[in-house]
Amino acid sequence: MEKSRILVVDDEVHQGLLYEQELTDEGYSVDIVNSGEDALEMVKQSSYDLVILDIGMPDMDGLETLGRMLSMDNKLPVILNTAYPSYKDNFMSWAADFYVVKSSDLTELKEKIRESLKK
Numbered sequence: 001m002e003k004s005r006i007l008v009v010d011d012e013v014h015q016g017l018l019y020e021q022e023l024t025d026e027g028y029s030v031d032i033v034n035s036g037e038d039a040l041e042m043v044k045q046s047s048y049d050l051v052i053l054d055i056g057m058p059d060m061d062g063l064e065t066l067g068r069m070l071s072m073d074n075k076l077p078v079i080l081n082t083a084y085p086s087y088k089d090n091f092m093s094w095a096a097d098f099y100v101v102k103s104s105d106l107t108e109l110k111e112k113i114r115e116s117l118k119k
Helices: 013-025 036-045 062-072 085-089 091-095 107-118
Strands: 005-009 029-033 050-053 078-082 098-101
Touching: 005 013, 005 036, 013 029, 013 107, 029 036, 036 050, 036 062, 050 062, 050 107, 062 078, 062 091, 078 107, 098 107
Parallel strands: 005 029, 005 050, 050 078, 078 098
Antiparallel strands: none
16 A cells, blocks of 8 residues: 655754654655745645645745645645644634644644545
8 A cells, every 4th residue: 555645844843853753653655844835846746645734934834835735736635733722713724624733742643644644
């Protein structure tokens, strides 16, 4: 069976490396980028099964990236993953499949990944 491809978008390099290691250990193929612009380029160039997207990024925040990404492929599952629970009330975040508040425990994120990939 082919590995599911996940794109992780997070401006915190160490966070991205942690996700890459954890998700690779779970059997996923993982690419990491550090900006919304890079994420949009990757989605144009490659086919992903899921995107994990940080909201609080410089230049283009995750909500703007989400809007542009979904205009390119409105079937692409996206999990917003942020340190700020307050964004959950922003109507733009409702376009994502799931909203997960960052934690050192990745259990909830991994559960949402499995749910997203089953759809």
